[in-house]
Amino acid sequence: MVEEDVxxxxxxxxxRPAVTVPVFAALAAVGGQFxxxxxxxxxxxxxxxxxxxxxxxxxxxxxxxxxxxxxxxPAAWWWLLPVAVFGVLESATFLLGSSDDYPTFSRxxxxxxxxxxxxxxxxxxxxxxxxxxxxx
Amino acid sequence: xxIGGFVLAMGLFVAVEWAARREGSRIPxxxxxxxxxxxxxxxxxxxxxxxxxxxxxxxxxxFLAR
Numbered sequence: 221m222v223e224e225d226v227x228x229x230x231x232x233x234x235x236r237p238a239v240t241v242p243v244f245a246a247l248a249a250v251g252g253q254f255x256x257x258x259x260x261x262x263x264x265x266x267x268x269x270x271x272x273x274x275x276x277x278x279x280x281x282x283x284x285x286x287x288x289x290x291x292x293x294p295a296a297w298w299w300l301l302p303v304a305v306f307g308v309l310e311s312a313t314f315l316l317g318s319s320d321d322y323p324t325f326s327r328x329x330x331x332x333x334x335x336x337x338x339x340x341x342x343x344x345x346x347x348x349x350x351x352x353x354x355x356x
Numbered sequence: 357x358x359i360g361g362f363v364l365a366m367g368l369f370v371a372v373e374w375a376a377r378r379e380g381s382r383i384p385x386x387x388x389x390x391x392x393x394x395x396x397x398x399x400x401x402x403x404x405x406x407x408x409x410x411x412x413x414x415x416x417x418x419f420l421a422r
Contacts, residue, residue: 254421256420256422261421262417262422264421265413265416265417266417268416269413269416272409276409277405295382295384296384296388298376298383299386302366302368302372306362306365309362313358321358325362326419328358328359333420346412346415346419346420352390353408353409
């Protein structure tokens with residue numbers, strides 16, 4: 221792999237788990253209060269996601285390039301297996317109308333995500349993974 | 357059947373990630389794959405980075421707000 225020439229900002233004092241985890245937990249607790257299909261939920265996702273996308277593209281907290289990767293490109297094709305199984309199922313159930321007999325993944329998740337606690341856990345997971353992408 | 361299929365897909369995600377984390381494995385972790393995708397550029401535009409960040413934003417909107 222070729223190392224890219226990317227300007228990496230100096231480390232931010234607040235970019236550490238002791239700061240980010242409580243902030244994400246607070247955001248997740250707030251986000252979990254907003255039921256789906258509401259203006260509040262849409263605005264919250266729009267605002268938080270917008271800041272994260274901006275931070276990711278501006279490189280606010282981008283980390284230095286990692287050591288050369290040890291893996292080989294052909295082995296990466298193994299990831300196509302779960303992606304293909306999921307993609308085929310999701311497409312098929314979507315084309316069949318996402319009924320009770322053939323639900324899409326999001327239809328299966330909806331009853332769980334109606335509970336505030338589960339929604340907050342979902343927000344926390346989403347934010348944590350999002351931050352991981354922003355820092356890459 | 358659909359539920360079983362989705363459980364199988366989730367199991368496969370976990371299995372491949374587990375295989376990738378074994379000592380000496382040549383399979384990349386999901387983080388490695390995301391990192392490789394995010395380095396993709398077209399005419400110096402970080403297309404991979406844009407696509408992955410916007411995709412993850414959409415995932416949050418689709419499951420949590422929609």
